[in-house]
Amino acid sequence: MDIHKRLRAATGPLDLSVAFELAVGETLGLYGPSGVGKTSTLRMIAGLLRPDGGQISFAGERWFDEKTNLAPGKRGVGFVFQGYALFPHLTVLENLRYASRDKDARLIDELLESFQLGQLADRRPTQLSGGQAQRVALARTLVQRPRLMLLDEPLNALDTELRQEMQSYLLEAKSRFGITTILITHDPTELKTLADRVLVLGEGQVIFDGLPGDYFPPAGVLSAEVISINVDKNELTLRLGNDLLRVPSAGRSFFPGQRIAIVFTESGVSILR
Numbered sequence: 016m017d018i019h020k021r022l023r024a025a026t027g028p029l030d031l032s033v034a035f036e037l038a039v040g041e042t043l044g045l046y047g048p049s050g051v052g053k054t055s056t057l058r059m060i061a062g063l064l065r066p067d068g069g070q071i072s073f074a075g076e077r078w079f080d081e082k083t084n085l086a087p088g089k090r091g092v093g094f095v096f097q098g099y100a101l102f103p104h105l106t107v108l109e110n111l112r113y114a115s116r117d118k119d120a121r122l123i124d125e126l127l128e129s130f131q132l133g134q135l136a137d138r139r140p141t142q143l144s145g146g147q148a149q150r151v152a153l154a155r156t157l158v159q160r161p162r163l164m165l166l167d168e169p170l171n172a173l174d175t176e177l178r179q180e181m182q183s184y185l186l187e188a189k190s191r192f193g194i195t196t197i198l199i200t201h202d203p204t205e206l207k208t209l210a211d212r213v214l215v216l217g218e219g220q221v222i223f224d225g226l227p228g229d230y231f232p233p234a235g236v237l238s239a240e241v242i243s244i245n246v247d248k249n250e251l252t253l254r255l256g257n258d259l260l261r262v263p264s265a266g267r268s269f270f271p272g273q274r275i276a277i278v279f280t281e282s283g284v285s286i287l288r
């Protein structure tokens with residue numbers, strides 16, 4: 016993907032320019048402050064917003080470039096966002112059947128089971144809780160067998176307990192159906208639980224592309240800067256905030272200016288990486 020678009024932000028033009036790879040089967044998290052262009056990126060991948068330039072390809076198929084602009088319906092993308100509407104006059108089962116192109120009863124049964132919706136199959140959307148409705152919305156997207164699933168803060172409206180419950184449903188769906196997914200969330204825990212990789216956007220640009228654990232280190236891990244190395248004493252001097260620390264270098268080599276992750280343990284400071 017290599018997507019360029021001039022957006023109109025409240026503060027003036029915002030030049031969105033994002034390039035990234037998307038491997039089949041992976042879950043990519045999109046993270047970043049409000050207004051940096053996350054939703055617009057998903058809308059362009061889905062074909063709902065036309066980029067100014069660049070190219071969008073998935074699984075070896077070209078969806079957009081200067082000569083191509085595949086219609087949204089031909090891309091095989093399932094888009095779930097907050098407040099995603101179910102048909103109010105249809106039951107849960109009817110909502111799934113309606114969405115299923117091939118009326119695959121086995122897949123519908125499997126989704127009802129995976130998302131624990133069996134008992135709720137005959138209820139209408141107004142008779143469901145927020146978490147239940149969101150489970151139906153996800154099942155309804157999966158029943159369409161999308162090749163790529165785009166989730167725009169799907170769990171945002173839910174409270175902490177329901178979010179955790181939904182995260183486990185999403186994990187289950189990921190292992191059962193293995194659908195390539197891009198997930199926008201503001202929740203680092205959600206990214207660490209669900210995403211294989213995270214792309215952090217800042218002001219229309221990719222500022223980090225890597226493992227969620229590298230962007231959000233575990234609690235207790237601190238980032239320090241190597242100030243100097245005393246080879247004779249096998250010792251490093253580190254700057255941590257305004258403090259200088261001396262720690263054993265344990266025979267590893269470092270260079271001044273290098274940022275390293277450290278953790279305080281009972282026996283002193285230990286260097287993680």
Ligand SMILES: Nc1ncnc2c1ncn2[C@@H]1O[C@H](COP(=O)(O)OP(=O)(O)OP(=O)(O)O)[C@@H](O)[C@H]1O
Nearest residue numbers: 021022023024025048049050051052053054055056
């Ligand atoms: N079709 C469009 N044309 C021009 N500008 C747009 C268009 N759609 C959105 N924008 C602007 O682009 C900016 C980025 O919006 P976008 O919704 O992509 O950000 P976001 O990172 O998803 O933010 P949030 O986390 O708040 O949802 C906003 O200032 C918005 O007003």
